Amino acid sequence: MPWRSAACPPWGVLVSEIMLQQTPVVRVLPVWEEWLRRWPEPADLAREPAGEAVRSWGRLGYPRRALRLHAAAVAIGQDHGGQVPADYAQLLSLPGVGSYTAAAVAAFAYGRRETVVDTNIRRVHARLFSGTALPSPALTAAEMRLAAGLLPDDAGTSVRWNASVMELGALVCTARAPKCSACPVRERCAWRAAGEPPPSYTPKGQAWHGTDRQVRGAVMAVLRLADAPIPAEMFQQAPADLGFEASGIGVPLAALHRLNSAPEQLERALAGLLEDGLTELHQGGYRLPG
């Protein structure tokens, strides 16, 4: 990936890590390219309205990440001299940067020796050492200790270790249908030795259909395409009544209407987006934050 290139600036690494939070690589790639072309440095993004970040986030999902990345760019300018910090604690203080992202940026952008633990690494460790199909629902202190103990002493080697174990989990030791025959450590895998027992629990899938989240997503799809504030009434009406059902903003508007959500649910979604700062009121309508 371009963000693993030695030529990639720390800012590019930070942008990639935020985009990759819960979003597959293939969908991140084109958006990341566009962001780095448009905003080569944190200051370039920081002088834009936050709504521009949200709009150019496109359909990556979890648009609050775009808002936080913009806020991080502002913080980098104000508190870090315009340079992405190399220190774990300083990275962790940035909006949208949690323990995983702070460690990943320190390691992959600056070559620091950090204990990087993501879902891939957790799954590899769970299978290899605990003999379970999946890691526990929540990251535990024991897992962090295990990962810290495994980390090579040499900084350069530790970076490769982190990247390698992550890749092993992403490409071979996958959640579903792992490619054990291609695994370099299959002979010492506790899960395989135990006969590959199924997960002891069934992950509860995230609800989507009929949820506030789905409505929020539909509203955001409208606002990303809107070039003027959208009055609340317009979210309620059938697009056919609006005269532009077949093109442009009419498409997401029609999709929103098809959800057939209760008025109070739409109201809740709009209030939530406002509360999160993903939208703002302007001239009697909703728009992305200017």
Next chain:
DNA sequence: CACACGTGGTA
């Protein structure tokens, strides 16, 4: 600590 938070691909 459980829960909310987007989106689209795959089995």
Next chain:
DNA sequence: TTACCAAGTGT
């Protein structure tokens, strides 16, 4: 078609 899941974070 349904359900899982993808390099998590903030509350």
